[in-house]
Amino acid sequence: MQWIEIDGSKGEGGGQILRSGLSLSMITGKAVSFTHIRAGRSKPGIMRQHLTAILAAQQVCAAQVSGATLNSTELTFIPGQIKSGDYQFDLGGAGSCALVLQTLLPALWSANGESRVKLIGGTHNPMAPSASFLQQVWLPLMAKMGAKATLVVHRCGFYPAGGGEVEVTIDPVKQWQALHLPQRGKLIDIGAQSLIAGVPESVAFRELNIVKQQLKADESMLCSVDVSSARCAGNALLVKLQFEHLTELFCAIGTKGKAAAKVAQEACDEAQVYLKSAAAVGEYLADQLLLPMAIAGEGSFTTPVITDHLSTNAFVIGQFLNCRIDIQSVHQGIEVNIQRQ
Structure with missing residues (x-):
């Protein structure tokens, strides 16, 4: 069995390393071992929303998991076969539904049938993409890449109570399409x-x-x-x-x-x-496009700056996929090119 070892203290040292690693492990079938999880944060280790993402990923692909406990800084994840189906996950508070969804969606797009996911938690959180952002910005771009999903917010969830309800219907991808965003247009x-x-x-x-x-x-x-x-x-x-x-x-x-x-x-x-700026893609959208473009095998965009999130995500993707990610300065800001090798 091929193992990928990921040091969670690398780069921005946050939860994105864990989420991207889980997504890629499910898609590639490669087992992954995480150490120093969220070492760059004031409270290191697995928090509640990260634990929900881990347990949700485990359920979606019948993974063998160890270390999936609150505050743990180490985790092993051995994926099984991705299964389409109806899923429901409760974050138990105001943890971000969007971040858990972004962990699961790449895997469910590669499943062999339609899936439905209902999440209960926070829909509009500080320091996380909102459900509205997924609905109006990210998912329309995913649809252009051949990855279709419909997101409905049944109830908004704010800090501290959470309790928001989000439901997503996911169609399996028939063929990923390349997306190139050099300019945003008029x-x-x-x-x-x-x-x-x-x-x-x-x-x-x-x-x-x-x-x-x-x-x-x-x-x-x-x-x-x-x-x-x-x-x-x-x-x-x-x-x-x-x-x-x-x-x-x-x-x-x-x-x-x-x-x-x-x-x-x-x-x-x-x-x-x-x-x-003259760039097509804002800095938050940039690091959320990187992984699906790498899965598609081709893509590009311009963005104003290189963030720690962007460079860290590129590092994690490189551990799993044989693709080249070039990041260079251009007159619009930063140009990112992804190409399967």
């Missing part, structure tokens, strides 16, 4: 949504007014959305930039004691940094 629309649960409507009004002023968004493209079915009070501001070749979404999370103006400013600042 700007079509700028819009924003303010999601509010248990907070005054005036919060949404103030956030959207700042987006209107700073990004020159048309009022018809701004709206507040009542998501009061959420288990606790919460607020998320989503700024959406729709271009000819892709959509980008910037999310800022409102928390207790945080002014609406600060929430709006965070989202607007991220959007403006992206708009001022």
Whole structure:
């Protein structure tokens, strides 16, 4: 049996090393041993959302696993055959549904039948892609690559209660397609949504007014959305930039004691940094495109900067797949090329 050994302290030293390693282990059938898991974080080791991802991956491919306990810094994962089916996983709090989904989806796309996954947890979290980001940005690009999935948010989940419900239907990939994103194309629309649960409507009004002023968004493209079915009070501001070749979404999370103006400013600042760059893909989307493009065997994009997440993900992919990932400076910023060898 071929074993891949991954030192979790490499690069950014976070949970992405674990998630990408699990995805690639399932797809390639290669056993993997992780050490120093999340050594770069203030609380190293496996946290609850990482444990959910591990146990979910184990269930999807009938893996043999050891070390899958909270706070563990070592894990071995021996994958079996990927099985399509109906799955449900509960993160037990506000852990990110999106990060668990991104661990599972590459494997379920390679299964031999349709799958459904229901996740209960956080849908709009700080320091993680939102369910809205997957729905409006990442999955449409995956569909262009031949990997189709439909995501529905039945209930939003905010910190600390979580309890959000996300359901995804996944079709098996018939043939992966290369995706090349050298440019984002013409700007079509700028819009924003303010999601509010248990907070005054005036919060949404103030956030959207700042987006209107700073990004020159048309009022018809701004709206507040009542998501009061959420288990606790919460607020998320989503700024959406729709271009000819892709959509980008910037999310800022409102928390207790945080002014609406600060929430709006965070989202607007991220959007403006992206708009001022000439690159096609924002820095967060960049490292989420790398793995599916490597699986497809070909792809490319431009992005403003090389992040630790991007270079670390490239390192992990290189442990499993025989593909070349070239990262070089160009006039738009950074160009990333992926090619199977």
